[in-house]
Amino acid sequence: xxxxxxxxxxxxxxxxxxxxxxxxxxxxxxxxxxxxxxxxxxxxxxxxxxxxxxxxxxxxxxxxxxxxxxxxxxxxxxxxxxxxxxxxxxxxxxxxxxxxxxxxxxxxxxxxxxxxxxxxxxxxxxxxxxxxxxxxxxxxxxxxxxxxxxxxxxxxxxxxxxxxxxxxxxxxxxxxxxxxxxxxxxxxxxxxxxxxxxxxxxxxxxxxxxxxxxxxxxxxxxx
Amino acid sequence: xxxxxxxxxxxxxxxxxxxxxxxxxxxxxxxxxxxxxxxxxxxxxxxxxxxxxxxxxxxxxxxxxxxxxxxxxxxxxxxxxxxxxxxxxx
Numbered sequence: 035x036x037x038x039x040x041x042x043x044x045x046x047x048x049x050x051x052x053x054x055x056x057x058x059x060x061x062x063x064x065x066x067x068x069x070x071x072x073x074x075x076x077x078x079x080x081x082x083x084x085x086x087x088x089x090x091x092x093x094x095x096x097x098x099x100x101x102x103x104x105x106x107x108x109x110x111x112x113x114x115x116x117x118x119x120x121x122x123x124x125x126x127x128x129x130x131x132x133x134x135x136x137x138x139x140x141x142x143x144x145x146x147x148x149x150x151x152x153x154x155x156x157x158x159x160x161x162x163x164x165x166x167x168x169x170x171x172x173x174x175x176x177x178x179x180x181x182x183x184x185x186x187x188x189x190x191x192x193x194x195x196x197x198x199x200x201x202x203x204x205x206x207x208x209x210x211x212x213x214x215x216x217x218x219x220x221x222x223x224x225x226x227x228x229x230x231x232x233x234x235x236x237x238x239x240x241x242x243x244x245x246x247x248x249x250x251x252x253x254x255x256x257x
Numbered sequence: 258x259x260x261x262x263x264x265x266x267x268x269x270x271x272x273x274x275x276x277x278x279x280x281x282x283x284x285x286x287x288x289x290x291x292x293x294x295x296x297x298x299x300x301x302x303x304x305x306x307x308x309x310x311x312x313x314x315x316x317x318x319x320x321x322x323x324x325x326x327x328x329x330x331x332x333x334x335x336x337x338x339x340x341x342x343x344x345x346x347x
Contacts, residue, residue, distance in 0.1 A: 091326055098323070127326065134328045136267075141274045181271060181329060207272065 035060045035254045037247075038075035040105070042067040042096050046083030047118065047230055054230040055079070058247035067099040076254045077114040077158070078105055080121025082174075082228055092135065092177050093123035102128060114158040114250050115222045119175055122214070122224035131215055131224045132190070133182030138175065139207025147239040148173035148227050149201035150213055154194050157220040158253035162245040169242035172231040173205055173213075180208035180215075180226070190215055197223055259308040260337040261316045265325045266297035300324050301337070308336065 037055040039062055041048045052062035063075050067085075072078065086095040096102060106128050109115045117125040125131045138144060147170050152163040163169070182190070187210055190196055198214035206226070214225035229243025267273050273295050280294040302319070304312055317334055325332040 090323070094323065094326065126328070132328075134326055136271065136329060137274045139272055139274060141278055179272070 035077070035251050036063045036073075036075045037061070037250065038063045038065040038072055038078045040065045040067060040078065040080050040101055042083070042085035042099065044084045044087050045081050045120070047081040047228060048083070050228075050230040051079045051081040051118070054233045054244065054247045057233050058244055058251055060247065060251045065101055067096065067101050069101045070104065072101070072104050072108060072113075077116070077250050078108070079230075080105070080115065080117040080124050081230070082119030082121060085120055085124065088120075088177075091123075091127065092120060093125075093127040096120075096124045097127040106130060109217075109222050112219065112221050114253070116159050116246065116250070117222075117224040118228055118230065119178070119226055122226055123177070125222060125224045130222045131217055132186045133180055133215070135177055135226070136179045136181055136207075137177045138179055138205075143174070143176040144178070144205045145172075145174040146205070147171075148205060148213075150198045150227060151201055152198055152245075154197045154216065154220075156194070157197060157216050157223050158250050159223045159246050160197060160249055161253050162249040168201060169245075170232070170239045171227040171229050171243045172239060173227040175206060175226055178206040178208065178226045180212045182209065187212075193218065195220075198225060198227070258306070259304045261302045261304055261308070261313070261334060262337050263300040263302065263316065263320045263324050263332055263334050264297060265300070265320070265330050265332045266295060267330055271329045298324075 037060045039051045055062040123135045126134050152167045155163045155165050195216045197216050200211040200213050216223045229246040232238045232243030276294040276296040283291050320332045
């Protein structure tokens with residue numbers, strides 16, 4: 035299974051994301067922001083970082099890069115897409131996911147091991163987790179506060195589209211402690227914490243993040 | 258040539274941590290009586306040629322599509338100056 039990882043100018047975690055794909059048993063495919071095709075990948079990861087320097091708004095300029103035109107079209111056809119941190123911001127700016135991410139309410143960058151509850155394990159990115167599994171995954175962001183209007187938040191909750199929620203204190207002011215959401219179909223998931231940094235014991239808080247990558251590989255095989 | 262200004266502000270209900278930080282600095286500098294500060298962005302677009310209704314509509318589209326995120330921000334567009342025309346169309 036070929037998992038594409040997009041590199042934008044200013045991406046930081048593309049290499050770790052590709053490595054996580056390898057660890058999970060998949061074939062990582064490097065995609066470039068100026069590419070006009072997705073090289074026949076089976077899923078796409080938009081990694082963390084500061085694409086285009088976070089100029090204008092986080093993810094605002096990346097949204098209009100050539101590769102994102104392809105990603106948006108393919109996502110609407112059902113291609114599994116995971117946006118991590120800056121990737122989550124890009125998905126919101128692309129309107130593949132509702133809401134937006136704003137500066138942390140406490141105005142400081144946060145970097146820590148974060149407890150999460152995986153509330154929706156029916157997406158292709160979370161199917162390897164038990165329902166309501168509690169995991170620890172690295173969180174690092176300056177603009178990770180998830181906001182949306184009440185109607186959107188109610189809809190997300192009602193439709194089970196809150197994929198992950200913060201436990202043990204809200205780290206960034208996200209409304210309703212939301213750490214990750216999905217689109218209606220479930221194939222597009224945005225997540226503020228970084229599962230690609232939690233795939234091996236040697237250099238992370240554990241291996242709780244690996245499930246995102248094994249999930250998508252398994253769901254592609256099962257599809 | 259004309260200059261069109263686009264002001265982008267966070268919607269009133271969206272928290273503005275930067276504005277709060279600025280407001281918090283004011284008493285330390287000895288400025289009292291400022292009850293709130295909101296921080297926004299100002300874009301100055303130099304539009305080539307005559308500023309027709311169509312061109313202005315295009316600037317609105319730019320503001321809506323790229324310069325602002327309608328989920329969290331409002332924008333306003335206004336013409337700052339005309340070099341060669343007295344047309345005051347907004």
